[in-house]
Amino acid sequence: MGLGIEIRNRIARRAAEEIQNGMVVNLGIGIPSLVPNHLSKDIVVMFHAENGITGMGPSPKQGEEDENLCNAGGFPVTLNQGGSYCDSSVAFGMIRRGRIDMTILGSLQVSKNGDLANWIVPGRKVPGMGGAMELAQKAKKVIVLMNHCDKSGKPKIVSSCTLPLTSSNCVDLIVTELAVFKVIPSGLVLTELFAPYNLETVVKNTGCAFSIQENLRNIPY
Numbered sequence: 727m728g729l730g731i732e733i734r735n736r737i738a739r740r741a742a743e744e745i746q747n748g749m750v751v752n753l754g755i756g757i758p759s760l761v762p763n764h765l766s767k768d769i770v771v772m773f774h775a776e777n778g779i780t781g782m783g784p785s786p787k788q789g790e791e792d793e794n795l796c797n798a799g800g801f802p803v804t805l806n807q808g809g810s811y812c813d814s815s816v817a818f819g820m821i822r823r824g825r826i827d828m829t830i831l832g833s834l835q836v837s838k839n840g841d842l843a844n845w846i847v848p849g850r851k852v853p854g855m856g857g858a859m860e861l862a863q864k865a866k867k868v869i870v871l872m873n874h875c876d877k878s879g880k881p882k883i884v885s886s887c888t889l890p891l892t893s894s895n896c897v898d899l900i901v902t903e904l905a906v907f908k909v910i911p912s913g914l915v916l917t918e919l920f921a922p923y924n925l926e927t928v929v930k931n932t933g934c935a936f937s938i939q940e941n942l943r944n945i946p947y
Contacts, residue, residue: 755799781809862893874902881933
C-alpha cells in the first residue's frame with residue numbers, strides 16, 4: 727500500500743534535516759522530490775538532477791508549472807536563482823567525478839549492510855537503471871526514503887537483498903514511515919521512531935536484527 731501525502735512529507739521533512747549549507751544534492755523520484763519543500767530557509771543548497779539541472783527549487787504551485795522544466799522523473803520543478811541547465815552527459819559527469827555531496831533515493835530493498843536494490847523487480851518492465859548505480863557509488867552520502875514494507879506486507883529492510891543489487895555497502899541512512907536507521911560497519915542502528923509507532927512495531931516489520939541507539943529520538947507529528 728502506498729503512503730499518503732502527509733506521511734510522505736513527514737519522511738521528506740526528516741531527510742531535509744540532513745542537508746547542510748552549500749551542499750550539492752541529487753534527488754530521486756517519489757518521496758525524495760518532496761525534500762526541497764521542507765528545507766530550512768537559511769540553508770543554501772543546489773539540488774541536482776540527472777537530466778541536466780543544478781539548482782532546482784520547490785515544486786511549483788498548481789497552474790504555475792513550466793512544461794520545459796522538470797526533474798529526472800518528468801515532474802515539474804522550479805529553478806532557484808543561480809541555477810543552471812546542462813545536457814545529461816555533463817550531469818552524469820558531475821556524479822562520476824564525485825561532485826555530489828548527497829543523494830536521496832527511493833528503494834525496493836536495503837540490507838543490514840547497506841546494500842541497495844532499487845532498480846528492478848525481475849519479470850517487470852522498467853525504463854532502466856537511470857543514475858542510481860553512479861549515485862550510489864559516487865555520492866558522498868546516500869540516504870534512502872521508502873515504505874517500511876512492500877505492497878505484500880514484507881519487510882524492505884532485510885538481512886540480505888533478494889532483488890538485483892544496484893550497489894553494495896553504499897547506504898548511510900534509511901528513513902521510513904516508522905523509523906530512522908543509520909548504517910554502520912557492524913550493521914543497522916535504530917536512531918529514531920516516528921509517532922505513534924513503537925519499538926515492537928519496528929521489530930515486527932523489519933527483516934533483520936538491529937541495535938538501538940541509547941538516546942532514541944521520538945519524532946512527533
